[in-house]
Amino acid sequence: MLTASAEDRFWTKVNRSGPISLRREAPGRCWVWTASLRADGYGQFRSGGRVGGRNVRAHRVAYELLVSAIPDGLVIDHLCRNRACVNPEHLEPVTHRVNVIRGEGVSAKAARATHCKRGHAFDAENTIIRRSGKRLCKACQRAYTASYNAMLKRQALQPLPPPSGPVPSGKGFVAAGSEQYSKSLYKAT
Numbered sequence: 001m002l003t004a005s006a007e008d009r010f011w012t013k014v015n016r017s018g019p020i021s022l023r024r025e026a027p028g029r030c031w032v033w034t035a036s037l038r039a040d041g042y043g044q045f046r047s048g049g050r051v052g053g054r055n056v057r058a059h060r061v062a063y064e065l066l067v068s069a070i071p072d073g074l075v076i077d078h079l080c081r082n083r084a085c086v087n088p089e090h091l092e093p094v095t096h097r098v099n100v101i102r103g104e105g106v107s108a109k110a111a112r113a114t115h116c117k118r119g120h121a122f123d124a125e126n127t128i129i130r131r132s133g134k135r136l137c138k139a140c141q142r143a144y145t146a147s148y149n150a151m152l153k154r155q156a157l158q159p160l161p162p163p164s165g166p167v168p169s170g171k172g173f174v175a176a177g178s179e180q181y182s183k184s185l186y187k188a189t
């Protein structure tokens with residue numbers, strides 16, 4: 001389907017160190033298409049070079065090069081939900097109907113989001129997977145913890161107002177200016 005030189009050219013546009021998919025059915029890293037992408041997010045390859053040839057979808061080319069011809073009437077589903085991926089292990093020929101069902105559910109939409117709502121990548125390093133399957137962003141979790149701790153600190157370290165008037169002596173009181181007094185400035189309110 002491709003000339004040997006076109007095939008070589010094809011593989012120079014593939015980065016096999018892509019993100020690791022969190023979906024069990026798509027093991028290993030995505031192979032990311034580094035050349036032009038179509039508006040719908042699929043990689044695009046010009047089979048005949050700069051002149052001639054036709055634009056073909058890169059993931060279909062990869063599948064046909066490494067696995068087999070794609071049977072008529074089947075579409076290639078991205079198990080990793082990364083349309084720029086051409087890793088044949090992440091590609092599965094399915095009927096159009098299966099592809100639509102897999103892609104449209106609310107949970108499918110959440111599962112294929114590649115970033116949290118604040119824009120951090122849901123990659124292997126930054127993701128906590130709950131037992132329910134829900135993903136949590138580590139960067140956001142850290143930020144929540146930091147601002148919570150800062151809030152606790154602000155509340156705990158309110159300096160007490162300096163005493164006015166003579167400091168009563170006796171149990172429960174300390175003299176202003178003493179070391180004990182400075183310590184008592186920073187106690188929980």
Ligand SMILES: [Zn+2]
Nearest residue numbers: 030080085090
């Ligand atoms: Zn992939």
Ligand SMILES: [Zn+2]
Nearest residue numbers: 116120137140
């Ligand atoms: Zn985040």
